Amino acid sequence: MVHRKRVIAAWLAVQLAGFSAAAHAYLDPGTGSILVQSLLAGIAGAVAVISLYWQRVKAFFVNLRKSRDTPSSASSPDNDGV
Amino acid sequence: MHLRLTTTESDPPALRAEPGSFRDPGGRVYWYGDRVLRTVMPSAAADFEYVEASGLIPHLVERGMLIPQTQRPPEMLAGLASPPAYLLEHPKLDFISHPYEWPFRALQAAALLQLDLYLEALDRGVTLSDATAYNIQFEGARPMFIDRLSFRRYVDGQFWLGHRQFCEQFLNPLLLRAKFGIPHNAWLRGSPEGIGAAELSALLPLRQKLSWRVLTNVVMQGSLQKTRSSDAHSAIAGKLRFPKAAFVRLLRGLREWIASLHPADRQPTTWQEYSRRHSYGSAEADAKRNFITRFVNESQPRMIWDIGCNTGDYSVAALQAGARSAIGFDFDQGALDIGFDRARSQRLALLPLFLDVTNPAPDQGWSQGERRGLRARATADAVLALALIHHVAISKNVPLADVVSWLTALAPRGVIEFVPKTDPMVVELLRLREDIFPDYNEAHFVSCLQQRARIVARETVSATGRTLFAFQRTAGSSP
Numbered sequence: 001m002v003h004r005k006r007v008i009a010a011w012l013a014v015q016l017a018g019f020s021a022a023a024h025a026y027l028d029p030g031t032g033s034i035l036v037q038s039l040l041a042g043i044a045g046a047v048a049v050i051s052l053y054w055q056r057v058k059a060f061f062v063n064l065r066k067s068r069d070t071p072s073s074a075s076s077p078d079n080d081g082v
Numbered sequence: 083m084h085l086r087l088t089t090t091e092s093d094p095p096a097l098r099a100e101p102g103s104f105r106d107p108g109g110r111v112y113w114y115g116d117r118v119l120r121t122v123m124p125s126a127a128a129d130f131e132y133v134e135a136s137g138l139i140p141h142l143v144e145r146g147m148l149i150p151q152t153q154r155p156p157e158m159l160a161g162l163a164s165p166p167a168y169l170l171e172h173p174k175l176d177f178i179s180h181p182y183e184w185p186f187r188a189l190q191a192a193a194l195l196q197l198d199l200y201l202e203a204l205d206r207g208v209t210l211s212d213a214t215a216y217n218i219q220f221e222g223a224r225p226m227f228i229d230r231l232s233f234r235r236y237v238d239g240q241f242w243l244g245h246r247q248f249c250e251q252f253l254n255p256l257l258l259r260a261k262f263g264i265p266h267n268a269w270l271r272g273s274p275e276g277i278g279a280a281e282l283s284a285l286l287p288l289r290q291k292l293s294w295r296v297l298t299n300v301v302m303q304g305s306l307q308k309t310r311s312s313d314a315h316s317a318i319a320g321k322l323r324f325p326k327a328a329f330v331r332l333l334r335g336l337r338e339w340i341a342s343l344h345p346a347d348r349q350p351t352t353w354q355e356y357s358r359r360h361s362y363g364s365a366e367a368d369a370k371r372n373f374i375t376r377f378v379n380e381s382q383p384r385m386i387w388d389i390g391c392n393t394g395d396y397s398v399a400a401l402q403a404g405a406r407s408a409i410g411f412d413f414d415q416g417a418l419d420i421g422f423d424r425a426r427s428q429r430l431a432l433l434p435l436f437l438d439v440t441n442p443a444p445d446q447g448w449s450q451g452e453r454r455g456l457r458a459r460a461t462a463d464a465v466l467a468l469a470l471i472h473h474v475a476i477s478k479n480v481p482l483a484d485v486v487s488w489l490t491a492l493a494p495r496g497v498i499e500f501v502p503k504t505d506p507m508v509v510e511l512l513r514l515r516e517d518i519f520p521d522y523n524e525a526h527f528v529s530c531l532q533q534r535a536r537i538v539a540r541e542t543v544s545a546t547g548r549t550l551f552a553f554q555r556t557a558g559s560s561p
Contacts (some may be wrong), residue, residue: 003469015267025107025211025243026105026106026211026212027105027211027212027244027247028244028246029241029246030196030245030246030303030307031306031307031309032279032303032305032309033241033242033245033246033249033303033307034241034245035243035302035303035309035326036245036298036299036302036303036306037241037245037308037324037328037332038322038324039298039302039478040298040324040328040331040332041323041325041328042323043328044325044327044328044331045325048327066209075201079255
C-alpha cells in the first residue's frame with residue numbers, strides 16, 4: 001500500500017539522517033542515556049508521522065464534508081452535516 | 083612548568099591552576115591571587131567564537147543566570163605549555179559550595195536553572211558539553227551558572243551528551259528525597275559524581291517504576307547502561323539523530339517534573355518543629371537580635387557564617403545590620419528548606435547549607451584537591467554560633483575547649499552563646515545519660531575562649547542563664 005510505504009520512508013528519514021558527534025565531547029554520555037534518547041527520538045518520529053497521516057485523514061473527511069455542504073454552511077459550526 | 087602572568091607589578095602573586103578544573107581539555111580556570119582567569123584553548127576556540135556571536139552570553143548574564151566575563155589578552159598568561167586562544171576573567175565568588183552541602187530546595191533550584199539555561203541556549207543554536215551540578219554556584223539563594231566553556235555550537239540532531247550527568251547529579255538525588263524522604267547529602271558526598279540510575283532504580287518499588295518519566299530516565303537508563311560492552315549499542319549511538327523537538331520536549335518534561343518535586347518527609351523534622359514552637363518574637367530572641375545588630379555594627383563583617391542557623395533568623399538579623407552576605411549551616415533538612423525558601427522569596431543574601439559540625443565536608447575528589455573541605459573555604463569575617471555548643475559538647479561529647487577552638491578558627495571574630503546546664507534544653511540532653519561533663523560550665527567556657535580570643539562584649543539573654551559572648555581572636559591564636 002502506498003501510504004504504508006510513505007510511512008516507512010518517513011520513519012527511515014527521521015532515524016537514519018546522519019548523527020554528527022559533538023565537537024570536543026569530553027564527557028561519556030553513557031549507553032543508557034543515548035539509548036533512552038534514541039527511543040524518545042523514535043517516538044517523536046512516530047508521532048510526527050502519525051500526525052502527518054492524521055492530518056491527511058482529517059483533510060479527507062473535511063473535503064468530503066465540504067463537497068456535500070452548501071457554500072453558506074461550510075463556515076458554520078460542526079453539527080451541520082457529515 | 084613555571085606559570086606567570088605578564089605584569090608590571092614588582093611582586094606579583096602566584097598563578098595557580100584551579101585543582102577542580104581539569105576535565106575539559108577545552109580550557110581551565112587559574113587563580114592569580116584573588117583574580118579568576120579562564121583559558122579557552124585553540125581546540126575550543128571555534129565553539130567559543132560561535133557562542134560569542136550567538137548573543138546568548140549577554141542575554142544570560144543580564145538575567146543573572148550566568149557569571150559575567152571580561153575578555154583579557156591571552157598574552158597576559160605566559161608560561162603555559164600551549165598558549166590559550168582566548169582568556170576570560172570572571173568576578174570572584176564569595177564562597178564555593180558543593181551540591182552535597184545544598185539542601186533539597188537549593189539542588190532543585192540549581193536543576194531548574196540548568197534546564198532553563200539549556201532551553202535558552204538551544205533556542206540560539208547553542209548546546210552544553212556537560213551538565214555537572216558543580217557548574218552552578220549560589221549568590222544568596224540565587225543559583226548562577228559559572229562555566230562559560232560548557233557552551234558549544236549545537237548541530238541539529240545532536241544528542242544531549244550531559245543527560246546521564248544531569249540525572250546522576252540532579253534528578254536522582256532529588257528523587258531520593260522526593261520518593262523516600264532520604265536527603266541526598268550523605269550519598270552525594272560519598273559519591274560526588276552522582277547517584278547512578280541503576281542504583282536508584284534498584285530501590286524503587288514496581289509501582290514507582292511504571293511512571294513514564296521514572297521508566298525512561300531512571301529504570302531504562304539504568305538497565306541499558308549495563309549493555310555498554312555491546313558493540314551493537316555503541317553503533318546505534320553513531321547512526322541515530324535526536325531531533326531538536328524531542329530534545330526540547332525532554333528538557334521541558336524534566337523541568338516540569340523537577341519543579342513539582344517535594345520532600346517526602348513523613349513528619350516535620352525536629353528543628354523545623356522547634357522553630358515553629360519557639361516564638362522568635364520573645365524577649366530572649368529580641369535580646370539576641372539586638373546583640374547581633376550591635377556586633378555587626380561594630381565589627382562590619384562582609385561575610386558571616388551562622389553555624390546552627392536553623393531557619394536563618396539570626397543570619398537575617400546580621401544582614402539587616404549590614405553584613406553583606408551570610409552562609410547558614412545546619413544539619414536539619416526541614417529547617418534548611420524553610421531557610422532556603424525564605425532567602426529565595428525575600429531575596430536575602432543568605433545561603434543555607436547542610437553541615438554536621440562534627441563531620442564537615444573534607445578535601446575530596448581527584449587528588450583530594452578537586453572539592454575543597456570546609457576549613458579550606460573558611461573565609462568568613464565573622465562567625466555566629468547561637469544555641470550550638472551544648473549540642474556539640476554534650477550530645478557529641480566533643481571537649482568544650484575543642485568546640486571553642488574550632489569555632490574561633492573559622493573567623494577572626496564572632497558571637498558564641500553559652501547554654502548552661504540549668505537550661506531546660508541541656509537538662510533534656512542529659513535526661514537519659516550520665517553527666518560526664520564536670521567541665522561544662524560558663525567559667526571553663528570563658529577560660530577556653532580567653533585562650534584564643536578577647537571577649538569584647540557579653541550579655542545574659544535568658545532567665546535560664548544563656549549568655550552571648552562577642553569575641554575577637556587574638557593574634558597568637560590564629561588557625
